[in-house]
Amino acid sequence: ETGVTQSPTHLIKTRGQQVTLRCSSQSGHNTVSWYQQALGQGPQFIFQYYREEENGRGNFPPRFSGLQFPNYSSELNVNALELDDSALYLCASSPGTIRTEAFFGQGTRLTVV
Amino acid sequence: AQKITQTQPGMFVQEKEAVTLDCTYDTSDPSYGLFWYKQPSSGEMIFLIYQGSYDQQNATEGRYSLNFQKARKSANLVISASQLGDSAMYFCAMREGGGSRLTFGEGTQLTVNP
Numbered sequence: 001e002t003g004v005t006q007s008p009t010h011l012i013k014t015r016g017q018q019v020t021l022r023c024s025s026q027s028g029h030n031t032v033s034w035y036q037q038a039l040g041q042g043p044q045f046i047f048q049y050y051r052e053e054e055n056g057r058g059n060f061p062p063r064f065s066g067l068q069f070p071n072y073s074s075e076l077n078v079n080a081l082e083l084d085d086s087a088l089y090l091c092a093s094s095p096g097t098i099r100t101e102a103f104f105g106q107g108t109r110l111t112v113v
Numbered sequence: 114a115q116k117i118t119q120t121q122p123g124m125f126v127q128e129k130e131a132v133t134l135d136c137t138y139d140t141s142d143p144s145y146g147l148f149w150y151k152q153p154s155s156g157e158m159i160f161l162i163y164q165g166s167y168d169q170q171n172a173t174e175g176r177y178s179l180n181f182q183k184a185r186k187s188a189n190l191v192i193s194a195s196q197l198g199d200s201a202m203y204f205c206a207m208r209e210g211g212g213s214r215l216t217f218g219e220g221t222q223l224t225v226n227p
Contacts, residue, residue, distance in 0.1 A: 031213055042117075042204055042217030043158070056214050088156055094213050101148060102213060104158035 003027060004093050004105035012111045013081050021076040021108045023091030031055075032074040033102060034066060035090040043090055049074055078110075086112045116140065117205050117218035125224050126195045133180070134190040134221045136205030145209045147188040149179065152202040152220070161203075164188055195225045 003026035013019050025032050031050045035043035045058035049068035063079040072093070078085055088109050092102035118137045126132040138147065149161040164172045164179045172179040180189040192199055202222050206215040 033213065033215075035215075035217075042206075042219050043215075045214050045216070048212075048214060056212060058214070090156075090158060092158070092215075101160040101163055102215060103160065104150075107156040109156070 004091060004103050006089075006091050006105035006108050008108060009106065010109045010111075012113060015081055015083060015112055017081050018077065018079045019081060019110065021078075021089050021091075021110070023074045023076070023093075023105055025072045025074065025091075025093030026103050029093035029095050029103070030072050031094045032068055032072065033092045033094075034074070034076045035092065036060075036085075037088040037090060037107070038084075039087070046076070081112045083112050086110060115218075116216045117207055119205055119218035119221050121221045122219075123222045123224070125226060126192075128197060128225055128227050129194055131191060131193045132195055132223065134192070134203050134205075134223065135187070136189055136218060137185075137187045138205075138207050139186060140207065140209050142209040145207055147179070147181070148206040148208070148215065149177070149188075149190045150204045150206060150217075151199075152204060154201070158204070162190065192223075197225050197227060199223060200225045 005024045007022045033048040034046040037043040047057040052068045065077045068074045088107045090107045091105045094102045145166045147164045150158045162174045162177045176193045178191045202220045204220045205218045
């Protein structure tokens, strides 16, 4: 186990609703990244937080937003859900921006109907 | 252009045999890192092995080794003595420069047959 935990594990939402996904990073890790993995594809980078500040963003619209808290846990918020937002959302933590491997949680599987 | 290319959507190997999973990459940054992750059906991405662009030796971690050919921009994963538990999706990923953003390939589904 990596020590990175995500909640909930599964979620079903209706198109147009809002959702919040949560991630507890591994102890001592101050950098959290979020990825979206559509079925049959590789993960796509959404954004990264380093010491509570957004520190890089992928090609995702503003309705994808996030937060990082003083204990380095993080939230991913998605507004106005669309059917294409259905995916596995992965959180990864690392000790800092120049660290080698990132440690991933088990993911949250979001289904938008 | 794709930054990470994995050309094998699926691979099959017999238990106890070795298998090579292909990965090519594209970057103009002289400093980068290459990673392989395993993703079982449960969804968690499990780190396997890392190769830095300035590393002189090919990385090895137990049964995993990375065949790094810098001039050809390839970073193939070799799994020796395959086990049934190796059946999973395998992703090659790259980190460029000093950041920690990972760019992933499309993955290779490995099936180990008894």
